[in-house]
Amino acid sequence: MSRPEDTLSADIHYNDTEARKYTTSSRIQNIQASMAERALELLDLKSPSLILDVGCGSGLSGEILSAVPPDEGGPHIWIGMDIAPSMLDVALQRDVEGDLMLADIGQGVPFRAGTFDAAISISAIQWLCNAESSDISPMGRLSRFFDGLYASLKRGGRAVCQFYPKNDEQKKMITGAAVKAGFGAGLLEDDPETKNVKYYLVLTVGGGSLEEKGGDITGVVKGMDDVDILDSRIQKKSGKGELKKGSKAWIIHKKEQMERKGKVVKATSKYTGRKRRIAF
Amino acid sequence: MKVLSLNFLTCAVKTCKTQSDSYPLHPKDAELVQDDIELNEAFLINLLPRIDWKALSTTATELGFPALPSTPPTPEDLRADAKTLRDLHNLLLETQMVEGKLVCASCGHEYAVREGIANFLLPSHLV
Numbered sequence: 113m114s115r116p117e118d119t120l121s122a123d124i125h126y127n128d129t130e131a132r133k134y135t136t137s138s139r140i141q142n143i144q145a146s147m148a149e150r151a152l153e154l155l156d157l158k159s160p161s162l163i164l165d166v167g168c169g170s171g172l173s174g175e176i177l178s179a180v181p182p183d184e185g186g187p188h189i190w191i192g193m194d195i196a197p198s199m200l201d202v203a204l205q206r207d208v209e210g211d212l213m214l215a216d217i218g219q220g221v222p223f224r225a226g227t228f229d230a231a232i233s234i235s236a237i238q239w240l241c242n243a244e245s246s247d248i249s250p251m252g253r254l255s256r257f258f259d260g261l262y263a264s265l266k267r268g269g270r271a272v273c274q275f276y277p278k279n280d281e282q283k284k285m286i287t288g289a290a291v292k293a294g295f296g297a298g299l300l301e302d303d304p305e306t307k308n309v310k311y312y313l314v315l316t317v318g319g320g321s322l323e324e325k326g327g328d329i330t331g332v333v334k335g336m337d338d339v340d341i342l343d344s345r346i347q348k349k350s351g352k353g354e355l356k357k358g359s360k361a362w363i364i365h366k367k368e369q370m371e372r373k374g375k376v377v378k379a380t381s382k383y384t385g386r387k388r389r390i391a392f
Numbered sequence: 393m394k395v396l397s398l399n400f401l402t403c404a405v406k407t408c409k410t411q412s413d414s415y416p417l418h419p420k421d422a423e424l425v426q427d428d429i430e431l432n433e434a435f436l437i438n439l440l441p442r443i444d445w446k447a448l449s450t451t452a453t454e455l456g457f458p459a460l461p462s463t464p465p466t467p468e469d470l471r472a473d474a475k476t477l478r479d480l481h482n483l484l485l486e487t488q489m490v491e492g493k494l495v496c497a498s499c500g501h502e503y504a505v506r507e508g509i510a511n512f513l514l515p516s517h518l519v
Contacts (some may be wrong), residue, residue, distance in 0.1 A: 160435035162396075162442075182434075189435060189485070191397055192416055193512075200509055209429075211397045215404070215512035221518045222404035222512055247516050256519070266442070318511060 121244045126196035135170040148173035151272040161229035169191025169199040169235025171208035178209045218253030221260030231271035258293035267318040360385035396484040403496035416447040422492035441498040
């Protein structure tokens with residue numbers, strides 16, 4: 113699949129036709145909405161909050177923020193930043209509720225310290241990995257963005273950025289830049305190892321309300337359904353390494369494997385894996 | 393651009409990051425409109441400690457509003473007094489700046505505001 117990031121910069125790629133296509137396509141609308149809802153769920157906001165929407169585009173994600181009913185802690189007030197004037201133009205025509213700004217997130221986040229309760233970004237930050245001219249570098253853009261974002265979030269605040277990394281290298285570059293800026297960072301993968309895999313970078317600022325939850329993403333997703341925590345910091349106790357070759361457990365494991373492949377396997381009995389009597 | 397946002401925006405120019413007068417940005421030739429937005433008490437109370445009251449007073453005076461009280465209301469004031477809440481809501485959320493400029497007092501950079509959208513794009517030598 114082609115990546116628009118590879119060919120043009122965001123402000124040029126999203127011209128009037130692309131912006132309209134993007135906003136009127138029901139498929140994109142559905143995907144964006146479901147991702148925004150997922151991000152909102154990860155933010156776990158309890159009361160009406162001030163939210164920064166990074167790369168708000170035509171306001172598809174912002175609409176979800178404005179539409180949160182009062183009994184679920186809404187409606188939230190949001191401020192959106194985007195670099196593509198055509199997208200903002202569509203947002204104006206759609207009459208979205210949030211404030212809009214034409215700004216390049218790679219140039220920083222021009223808000224004073226501790227402004228926002230939370231930040232959300234849907235399919236935007238991978239654009240930072242591209243440099244269009246020689247006087248800027250992807251690393252510089254990423255660090256300016258994350259530094260600015262870190263400063264503009266209040267303590268205990270959280271940011272959820274859904275993004276489409278091109279490869280593992282880009283994934284590492286983005287998470288590395290976030291950690292360098294001071295965030296507690298974790299990467300959530302929805303539908304891993306499928307074509308529809310979605311990456312959510314969950315960033316936390318300081319301890320605050322998160323402390324009792326362990327202070328990072330593993331605390332964020334704890335208690336959430338269908339989430340497996342893969343934490344490289346926890347030494348794995350179980351696994352294949354423990355099965356000693358030739359042991360009974362190993363033999364049974366192998367037999368199960370063969371059975372799954374459809375091979376004919378002898379039944380397991382009390383004699384399975386037992387040493388033979390010495391013949392002489 | 394809501395007045396609320398004006399209370400949080402600073403100048404994006406790199407050399408202004410360390411200057412104290414790069415905040416607040418001063419509205420110039422501002423054209424205002426009033427929008428109807430539903431009153432959201434919980435949001436205002438949540439936001440109140442984060443509002444820079446001095447900057448808000450400056451902005452309000454520059455936009456031609458009557459002078460604000462010298463001290464910010466407390467959350468209890470807002471809960472008790474519907475009028476204060478209403479006024480604050482009207483100023484912060486319902487008042488929108490649709491046309492004009494935002495000027496940084498430190499470097500003099502002018503950020504244009506058109507159809508309510510502020511343009512914060514900078515040439516790369518200023519970043």
